[in-house]
Amino acid sequence: MAWKHSGKTTAFDYIGLDSETAQAYDIACDLISLKTARIFITQQALAMLANLNHFDQRKVVKEIAHVCNNPNSCSSIKHSKLPFKRLWRSKDQFQSYHYLIDYKIAANGQVVIHDIYFDENVTGAKTRYSRERNMLYTVDRISGRFDGAFDAEDLKKTKAAWGEVLPTLQVETLHAAVNGMQNNLDKAAWLMGTHLDVAYPKDDFKTYTLFHNPTDRMLYDVVECVFDKRQGTKSQNAQHLAAILQQTQQKGQKTKWVVHSQGAIIFSAALEEYRKSYTSALTCHQVVVHSPGAWLPRLKQAATALGMTVVNERSNPFDIVPNLAGKNDLSPSGLARSLKFMGLTFLGTETTSPHTLPFLGLESYHAQLRFAGNHKRANDVLKYIEKHT
Secondary structure (H helix, E strand, C coil): CCEEECCCCCCCCEEECCHHHHHHCCCCCCHHHHHHCCCEEEHHHHHHHHHCCHHHHHHHHHHHHHHHHCCCCCCEECCCCCCCEEEEECCCCCCCCCEEEEEEECCCCCEEEEEEEEEHHHCCCCCCHHHCCCCEEEEEECCCCCCCCCCHHHHHHHHHCEEEEEECCCCCCCEEEECCCCCCHHHHHHHHHHHHHHHCCCCCCCEEEEECCCCCHHHHHHHHHHHHHCCCCCCHHHHHHHHHHHHHHHHCCCEEEEEECHHHHHHHHHHHHHHHHCCCCCCCEEEEEECCCCCHHHHHHHHHHCCCEEEEEECCCCCHHHHHHCCCCCCHHHHHHHHHCHHHHHHCCCCCCCCCCCCCCHHHHHHHHHHCCCHHHHHHHHHHHHHCC
8 A cells, every 4th residue: 555645744743623623724624524523633634634625625524524433444454563553545436535544543442633645546547447536637748849740650759748647736837737538547648738738839838737537438428527517516526626726726826727628518617616615716717728518608607707717719610529519519510510520529540530639720630631541531621621711
């Protein structure tokens, strides 16, 4: 079992965790959790808890209350020779939870939350993609910027441009991204780096933060999209992102987002969820929207109401996702184009799809199709260019 400390301090004296302490440390939690358990927590664990966003805080405090009420649960894990020391790994169904609770049982039976760890066993890429976690990662650039991928060799260089992916507690970079559906962590890391390059072409950045939206197969990804588009309570993905937006705004840290495909749906839902829970504006944030699965007027309205700038929107006119799924172009010609290129959207390669890579313009997309040998669809694009120029 692997873990590492976050928010390290030297103070291990413990105090009671009640509503007053939670308020003093700006810790968001369900008051029922505090009332149903007598919680004692060290300053070290409290410092770690205070570093988390509000969404993770609520999850962790809920688990702490469970630990205090069930200290000898069979789910507890002995991790040392000390007879009263235990670790608790969450059984929460929402897989974004990625912390271990270190606690001790005193001779008098009193439970003390000793520390909270970042569990590395559940972070990173997995061979079974559904086991990847919805969480934040920093992604580092290895080589140059994305300026197009016209063939397999270009695409190989594009994928190799982004390297080390490390889990992080909060957004600490100027640039951030939310990926779309059907993206495992490895793919999301390089793909969203390319989308950021296109979204902010004048910015010279070496790292960015990825809000990873893991895939759980096409059917469940679609269900998530439908759920977040409805009115009312949003998915936990959106609730999590709303808390991250609040945490970053509270720090006064400027953040430039790009959201792609389902990422736009999650982002739009997060803005609506944010308005229910917080009163402050999101003036530190701006966003560029690529190939959105969300309806753009709804996203823009939510962003404007919160003081956030929507810098730009970029979509391929042959892309069925923004046109039909996002309901951004339901004209007869838009539907015809979308249906004609639907096979390339869902079954094409990364260079032939009108949806996956950042849209650089119709000339570039025409060249991509020609290099791939798909001359029939390349001619369709050429006819569209000639008609609209």
